[in-house]
Amino acid sequence: MNGNEKNYEDFISTVSHELRTPLTSIRGFAQTMLTSWDKLDDGSKKKFLKIIEEQSNRLINLVENMLSATKLSQQKESIILKEIQVKSVINTVIQVVKSQYPDKIFTVKSDRNTPPVLADRDNLTRIITNLVENAAKYGDENSTILIETGFCGNDEFVSVKITNTGIGIKEEDYDKIFTKFSRLDNPLTRRVQGSGLGLYITKNLVEKTGGKISVKSTPDKDGKFLTTFEVLLPAGNIERQARSKCSM
Numbered sequence: 001m002n003g004n005e006k007n008y009e010d011f012i013s014t015v016s017h018e019l020r021t022p023l024t025s026i027r028g029f030a031q032t033m034l035t036s037w038d039k040l041d042d043g044s045k046k047k048f049l050k051i052i053e054e055q056s057n058r059l060i061n062l063v064e065n066m067l068s069a070t071k072l073s074q075q076k077e078s079i080i081l082k083e084i085q086v087k088s089v090i091n092t093v094i095q096v097v098k099s100q101y102p103d104k105i106f107t108v109k110s111d112r113n114t115p116p117v118l119a120d121r122d123n124l125t126r127i128i129t130n131l132v133e134n135a136a137k138y139g140d141e142n143s144t145i146l147i148e149t150g151f152c153g154n155d156e157f158v159s160v161k162i163t164n165t166g167i168g169i170k171e172e173d174y175d176k177i178f179t180k181f182s183r184l185d186n187p188l189t190r191r192v193q194g195s196g197l198g199l200y201i202t203k204n205l206v207e208k209t210g211g212k213i214s215v216k217s218t219p220d221k222d223g224k225f226l227t228t229f230e231v232l233l234p235a236g237n238i239e240r241q242a243r244s245k246c247s248m
């Protein structure tokens with residue numbers, strides 16, 4: 001088996017597993033509702049529908065990531081860069097991720113001088129979704145996910161930082177997590193589902209947009225780790241950039 005076949009096999013088996021888990025759950029809850037409708041109280045019905053919604057969101061996200069991965073490898077896609085307020089994308093993403101991780105608190109700190117970014121809206125949504133979803137997924141229970149946007153220190157880029165407290169990432173793994181199918185071997189990663197595709201796609205999309213992505217994980221005073229992913233995206237509106245002052 002050559003390297004490509006091996007990659008393809010890995011891809012199919014990861015994706016099949018990732019598709020099967022939410023589909024099985026959706027089918028199970030739908031069947032229960034159909035067969036036991038009269039016996040279920042309103043609270044249970046609502047809870048089951050919520051699970052169906054969450055699992056559908058998970059499927060949609062996976063399919064979107066797979067489509068992005070295919071487009072990346074084909075390099076056919078011509079992307080249209082437009083000026084977009086990153087905060088509007090962040091707010092939309094939070095609504096979706098919040099429904100899947102209701103124990104998390106999402107806080108947005110947006111410097112009012114943040115100019116629009118020059119990006120493709122679908123790609124930008126994908127970038128932010130993957131990072132916010134990871135922060136919620138790998139963040140401590142009931143913790144806060146902080147999302148900051150700013151225009152600081154550099155005239156060309158808008159910075160988007162996503163921070164969570166949790167298990168953290170060792171420095172020697174910083175590069176590894178951005179490669180295809182890589183998941184870190186720790187008890188948390190083993191417990192939560194994932195394909196290892198998210199950050200690989202995210203990095204590719206950020207670079208396609210003309211930006212950069214980096215990660216930093218440092219212990220805080222309680223021995224927990226603060227993990228921050230920072231994305232720098234090209235700012236639109238050159239005039240406004242020139243007038244803007246850093247206030248973060």
Ligand SMILES: Nc1ncnc2c1ncn2[C@@H]1O[C@H](COP(=O)(O)OP(=O)(O)O)[C@@H](O)[C@H]1O
Nearest residue numbers: 134135138177183184189194195196197198199
């Ligand atoms: N905020 C985070 N805190 C700790 N580990 C993380 C975080 N984000 C990503 N990781 C690690 O990086 C790996 C790769 O992430 P990703 O490419 O999104 O794949 P997935 O989430 O599907 O596992 C994860 O499996 C996890 O081990």
Ligand SMILES: [Mg+2]
Nearest residue numbers: 134194198199
């Ligand atoms: Mg992920």
